[in-house]
Amino acid sequence: MKKGTLKQILLITDGCSNKGEDPSAVAALAQEQGITVNVIGILDDDQTEEPMGLREVEDIALSGGGISQLVYKQLLSQTVQMVTKQAMTQTLQGVVNSELKEILGSDQTMEDLDPEKRGEIMEVVEDMGETSDLEVLVLIDTSASMQDKLPTVKEALIDLSLSLNARIGRNRFCIYQFPGKRNKDIQKVFDWSPKLDSVSTIFPKLTSGGITPTGPAIKEAIYQFGKKNLLRRFRRNDAPDVEEA
């Protein structure tokens, strides 16, 4: 099996979208293009019930082939790394399952194998998860209510790069905020980089806006992934560390 690069969008939000197309539909589009969409919904400390606004979170991740989790901000760090890793495993299992279907016939998945064989296959999936390259585009909701949560988000992202950089495979991260300045839906705040340590400097500068254009933001994120791959194709000769997906 060819070693590829896993692509993920990690959406961090605390409310529901109120502008533009349905984020679930856009997430489905992302999955079609091989990009997994994971969503983390941050709860306020005094929230004890599932708020209506965060219903959307699960739907977006479902159609984006990813994982969703609602969490209080104290647990954000652990959740971010867990969601990212679980989504990687899920994607890789999907790849393995489709290979199995080709070998074993139509409806066979890992669960139809006996535990012994499943264990062997799981080892392969784990090896792949440890060694594949990973690209994560982080999409941060910076609408007004998120303002007091941004320091925690920053901590969680630095922690995420610590977890992922312990892997054998390589990582690249970039960060976008939405809404962007001057009515733009999305704005780049941190360009592709293997580490997020240097992220501290940009966080105080994030300003918040009133609207939450989640759908358009995901759409723009897909485009950014595509653009990057296009650029790569031009640069392939100068960048020997970049691998084909």
Add this chain to the structure above:
Amino acid sequence: MMHQTWKKPNPYLVPGMQIRGKWNQNVYIIKRKLGEGAIGAVYLCETGRGRQAALKISDKGSSITTEVNVLKAMKQAQEKNLGPYLLDVDDWVKNQNERYSFYVMEYIQGESLPNFIKQKGSAWVGVFMLQLLDDLDKLHQSGWVFGDLKTENLLIAKSPARIRWIDVGGTTKVGRAIKEYTEFYDRGYWGLGSRRAEASYDLFSLVMVFLNIYYPKRFEKRKNTKQQLFRKIDAVRALQPYNDCFKKAVTGKYQSSAQMRREISAVIYKAQKSGEHTKGERIYAVESVGIFLVAIIYYLASVFLF
């Protein structure tokens, strides 16, 4: 590991319920719930032969498979004292839409480390430290790192008192990224090292396990984490003899558990020696001889009886 907020309910098993495995057809009768973690729940059950065992069940099939792989690897390492003994692996088909994976393992009965120390005294600290370092060394030698080493994953089994691992879900191959961790015990959280699986990762957590006995509410990190941990170590009188070893362990100075074990036992030995010679400190001498004797007796007992 994590308190998820709204997760899908695991299969709700009630006492008296029977579970038959799809592949091996073994039947288990559920007795009661023992605990619940990030991946599924653990139940006390009775096997077909009327024996007690622990059954871990989850809707996350792949996580169960991963844990089973670790338990199998430990079984192969022929170290019966590492992790609980694996008895069976199977699926439970509840109905057409619901299928769960489970495994059955040895049921380890015992007490938590902090409770045990509270009742029996700090003289036991050295004993369990040596036992734990021994086990970790065996694990590391066979190419694995424990990962999520924390108070909740340890139990003191009785007669003779022996520290045991009850959850090996975080065990990771050396050189890879730690699979599962808990912030308080994670050197990455404290900014004192990477999350790559190395012997030194476990040794950091080991220190935190023993600190946790004396700081039951744990504590959060401040700016200068190294200084903060050093102060916390210094402040516990019962851990005084091990101060230097602990400081070396949290700053990643030990390359192996065997190395740390040698220094810990040297400390215990020294405590006994200095007790023999300084008559002025009789009380201290009696105390340290006591620590030494108890340590040696139980350590030897645990080595020979297991």
